[in-house]
Amino acid sequence: MITVVGVGADGWDGLPPAARQAISEAAVLVGSARQLDLVPGTGARKVRWPSPLLPSLPDLVSEPGTCVLASGDPMFFGIGATLARTVGPENLRILPHPSSLSLACARLAWPVEETPVVSLVGRPLDALRAAVLPERRLLVLTADGQGPVQVAELLREHGYGASVLHVLSRLGSAEESRVTGLAAVWEAKGEELNVVAVECVADQGTVPLPLVPGLPDDAFEHDGQLTKREVRAVSLARLAPLPGQSLWDVGAGAGSVAIEWMRTHPSCRAVAVESRQDRAARIARNAAALGVPGLRVVTGRAPEALEGLPTPSAVFVGGGATVPGLLETCWAALPLGGRLVANAVTLESESVLTGWYGRHGGDLVRLSVSRAAPVGGFTGWRSMMPVTIWTATKESRT
16 A cells, blocks of 8 residues: 655645654655655655656555655645556555645635646646636646746737736745736746746737637638638537547648647547648647647548557548548447547538448538628628538447
């Protein structure tokens, strides 16, 4: 049994009796240099976390009498979740301390359940973009003293320079501090061990992007190879993203469907498959700009490029239904209950989808969209190409 003890910035003095006893009785104490320095000498052998951590983790915690020290709540973006995946939850005894989230919300009088958290520790700064919305409060976890400056720079670039930042440092210790200022004029202030609290305020003229599907076409950098807004909204509704699920976006073009899939929930994952290198690079830029830098981009031609990808919950085929073996490969990759949505604009690809509809059922619709456009000095309707959409759920009978 491995004991994991959460330690606050107040160190030994802030630990309850059960946590002190676990540390005092340990044969081996494992933690960062800062965490190990927060507890007194007990006769235990002290071991610092190695780098890289994951390859050596199983051996590191295999010794009897091991106690792992963690910052605050070990299950809040901490080592506890990693240990649970590595050694199994049944082999852990976890003694948490109040997290930096709880302490920050207490200092600001913000309701914990209403305050989203974005961790930038080991994650790209662009992951913050999707969470920044008008009149929203956020807590941002950063890796070092430069975190607040980087957060402020992103807010300014994103059109939220009017946002208020509260940087809370060394929460729970005698040296606890709080600095408040506007993102538009924020400068480095030497903060360490901080939590950045953000009151999001949009600058005048900033147009917020919603989290529901159907972003404006000009939200994406593209060369015309883009699933248009209205068709994209319908296609995503049929893909029906759920938290924790994964998508294959095959023939991704600008990556709009995969990006909007991931924006529906932070735990959604996606792989965008695109044969052209320039478009693949464009997809990565779009993903970063729209707050989902974790989108995986695979450059290659389907169906060959699909080999070895993680099992999808849903697959979107925006084009290429006539490519030999493409739909067969996508269908075979889906688990029971998985969803396939394929779009077609040509008679040939529509014929292929009609055949699949006849064999596997599902739903076949044709979507026609017209947009108002200038006609001389007047305004008229300009029709886009009709799109046929086939949607099917893989069932045991198929």
